[in-house]
Amino acid sequence: MSGKSAALVRSPDASPWEAPIVSRRVADDVVDRLVTAFALGLYVPGQQLPPERELAGMLGVSRTSIREALRQLGEDGYLEVRRGRTGGTFVRSDWGPRSAEHVRRQLVARWDEFEAIFDARTLIEPLIARTAAERRTEEDLGPIRAALQDYLDAPDHDASRRADARLHLAIAQATHNRILVETSVDLRTRIGLNLGAEPYTDEVRRMAIRQHQDLVAAVAEGRAEDASRIAAVHFTLSETLMRGLAERAGGAP
Amino acid sequence: MSGKSAALVRSPDASPWEAPIVSRRVADDVVDRLVTAFALGLYVPGQQLPPERELAGMLGVSRTSIREALRQLGEDGYLEVRRGRTGGTFVRSDWGPRSAEHVRRQLVARWDEFEAIFDARTLIEPLIARTAAERRTEEDLGPIRAALQDYLDAPDHDASRRADARLHLAIAQATHNRILVETSVDLRTRIGLNLGAEPYTDEVRRMAIRQHQDLVAAVAEGRAEDASRIAAVHFTLSETLMRGLAERAGGAP
DNA sequence: ATAATTGGTTCATGGATCAGACCATAGACC
DNA sequence: GGTCTATGGTCTGATCCATGAACCAATTAT
Structure with missing residues (x-):
């Protein structure tokens, strides 16, 4: 099947069906969900996210995966975490690529x-x-x-x-x-x-x-x-x- | 966060972000790819698919996953397999929901x-x-x-x-x-x-x-x-x- | 007959994910 | 001040998924 016609696959190629399949991790899906929620304005800067255990329950994934997703978002500067009784995960006010x-x-x-x-x-x-x-x-x-x-x-x-x-x-x-x-x-x-x-x-x-x-x-x-x-x-x-x-x-x- | 406003989520709901995350298996992605290829007419009924080992290489997944995908498609009546030297996997001529x-x-x-x-x-x-x-x-x-x-x-x-x-x-x-x-x-x-x-x-x-x-x-x-x-x-x-x-x-x- | 090509099967390994327990922190509450 | 509690942080063992590789079975080209 490498003989796909040149006429069929052109410059704005519609993801040729032979492209490698990338196995998505659960944490990546969580990241997408959260970023979507941010983009929709469901969470405003400064607002607190639900506790990790609750997020895990809501999305039906393990806390491990939630934490991995939060870690990624934290690395990109989207989040800020505070520990202690009133702690939690908060949306940064200057989220997004910063510099x-x-x-x-x-x-x-x-x-x-x-x-x-x-x-x-x-x-x-x-x-x-x-x-x-x-x-x-x-x-x-x-x-x-x-x-x-x-x-x-x-x-x-x-x-x-x-x-x-x-x-x-x-x-x-x-x-x-x-x-x-x-x-x-x-x-x-x-x-x-x-x-x-x-x-x-x-x-x-x-x-x-x-x-x-x-x-x-x-x-x-x-x-x-x-x-x-x-x-x-x-x-x-x-x-x-x-x-x-x-x-x-x-x-x- | 269960307090999402009723005004925001209405009947044609845009997949609420809290919906459970379903971890997709690699084989499922392979199935989607193949069905897409069929729908696009890249494979016509009677045509032979590439050998499993070649498909695995093309899509960058293991032969195990390819076989699992082919098994699913076979169960739904999309495919037919023939063994032997000139054997292979073929698209059925009456694929799709049959009755x-x-x-x-x-x-x-x-x-x-x-x-x-x-x-x-x-x-x-x-x-x-x-x-x-x-x-x-x-x-x-x-x-x-x-x-x-x-x-x-x-x-x-x-x-x-x-x-x-x-x-x-x-x-x-x-x-x-x-x-x-x-x-x-x-x-x-x-x-x-x-x-x-x-x-x-x-x-x-x-x-x-x-x-x-x-x-x-x-x-x-x-x-x-x-x-x-x-x-x-x-x-x-x-x-x-x-x-x-x-x-x-x-x-x- | 023999070789080659294909699907069919099995196994060991590594990684992803999960469930659960436990630790650490810091503020609430008395 | 002391204790409680809600939160994030860490670790472990079990399970499942995906991989890679080897090998078996069938069928046909040569």
Whole structure:
């Protein structure tokens, strides 16, 4: 079967089925779960994670594996542990690749991945927004508006990121399609994995607030084309910001 | 952390992060790879798989794991083995759920999954077609046209399915985005996993031929909107066929 | 007949994972 | 101040998974 046709496997190769299989360890899955939770804003910096024994029970794995996962996350600077009676594992407030050098290396190493993710996102998120506008029910609007309000009220960057994640998640869920929700979460998580945080300035925040308001209004009123267009602009802004960050960090080719 | 807000987790729930982690075995990954290869038409019924030792080398796993995977696929009736010098493992010509009863059970069990997959497909594939029409280069057109020709020349159902898979893969690759390619392949594979084969009649084939020709023309000429529209119709047809099959099998609710 | 190619089987080894026990720390609580 | 308790830190033995290698069995090319 090495005679796979050259026509079939081309440059953006779809993971050729003969690629080596890497056996994933349980701890790696735990790491992915936790990073996803962080990216979704389920844990904010400073917040305490459940005790290791409880995490083990929740995820159905041994404490050994939980500890290995926490060790990895700790190495990357995502976590901080305190011992003693009120101790525990806490999310660091400056999590993610910390030094500029670290950012640069991350970006260079994963630049291709990066391009693909952002590209896919600016294509798929408008589709999600359009579909949400077409399908949203009254019950969908509650979580969406709540997340928007939280976003407007967010006192700091972290709260803002968290509300942003919840808002886009709620919109994705308004499509009533599990696969679209998963895709959206997956893209967001991959970006979180690669970077940690988007750049953030007051001007950016003002633009994002306006876009979020417009997007929610379009979805609520069922203006599908508007929702699609606004989402396209919104995620293009996000992409531009990240590219700027990458170029300032010297990571862009 | 059980206090996750009710607003955040709703009916099409995006795999709650606390769900138990299932440790995947290597053999299961091998099974997935092989089924994907089948769904992509890389192996046609009657064709011989590489020897176990060679598969082990290709996938970077032990022969033990390969054998376990082949055992599973054999149990499900996908494979047939012959011993001796010219022996080997062969793809069965009637693979997939074989009896109508089997189909019905499959459909009932996975009906929700099913709905979501088809729904996502009719949303995402037009996006892929549109993007392919916008971005395709001259080099992309070769594989696309070759696959279309193979589809037109296909002497039987199996060859037709194989060419169909290659055609849509080639179009997805013309988007030059790895994630879109993966998504398309993933959706196709999931459908293959759930069903094995689509219904197939001469009339369906005539319609599909026309749609494929139109789709390729639209992509080749860069008519993005046309490509999107044609893809929407095409995959809606596919969905309708499957629903019909499901209802005749008594599986639809 | 013999050699070659393939699947079928067995075994020893190392690593991953688990369950459980126990230790160490530091703050709560009396 | 002393004790209790909730937490992280460490260790051990058992079990299961995956590997690599050797060898057996069947079948056919030569």
